[in-house]
Amino acid sequence: MSISARLAEKGIDLPxxxxxxxxxxxxxxxxxxxxxxxxxxxxxxxxxxxxxGADLTVEEGAAAAKLCGLSLLAQVKAACGGDMDRLVRVVKLTGFVNSTPDFTDQPKVINGCSDFLVEALGDGGRHARSAVSAGALPLGVAVEIEGIFQIK
Known part of the structure; x- marks a missing residue:
């Protein structure tokens, strides 16, 4: 199944x-x-x-990470001229979590993005990853994620 068809089947609308x-x-x-x-x-x-760890739960952080995943795919779509079927796979993500100094569940937060990408893309969504804490992020956001993708 093509990526475009898979996204449509799952009701995923990219921003x-x-x-x-x-x-x-x-x-x-x-x-x-x-x-x-x-x-x-x-x-x-x-x-x-x-x-x-202060304002948001792990689950709320994971939901914020999923939003980052949607935005990552939107950028991939733009880079591919609107043709999502050019996407081969997700190679690596680096996730930053705006968290308290004693918070240690950054991987559980970034799972929100990782799980979404596997759901949306199947095996092509599986990737290497880092999940790190940040004392602050731009504009006070909860999560920021960058990605490396293979395209054709």
């Missing part, structure tokens, strides 16, 4: 790819590798902010 907020580009392609800049936790109502 529009957001424009960069500073002096950087949203993605860079080198050969068949696509590097996508960090995507922050944001939904239709705006930014999802807060510190996991």
């Amino acid at each position: 529009d790819a957001s424009a960069p907020a500073a002096n950087y580009v949203p993605y860079v392609q080198v050969g068949d590798i696509l590097y996508v800049s960090g995507q922050i936790s944001m939904n239709a109502d705006g930014l999802v902010t807060g510190k996991v």
Whole structure:
């Protein structure tokens, strides 16, 4: 099944790819590798902010990470000229969690993105990953995730 068909079957609507907020580009392609800049936790109502372990639960953090996953795929779609079927696989994610100093469940938070990508893409969504704590993230967002993808 094509990626486009799989997304449609699962009722996954990707948001529009957001424009960069500073002096950087949203993605860079080198050969068949696509590097996508960090995507922050944001939904239709705006930014999802807060510190996991104080303001947000692990589950709320994971939901914020899923939003980052949607934005990552939106950037991939933009980089592929709208053709999601050019996506071969997710190679690696680096997830940053705005969390308290004693919070140690960053992997459980970033699972929100990882689980979503596997659900959306099947085996092509499986990836290498890092999940790290951050004392603060831009605009106070809960999660930021960058990704490396293979495209054709």
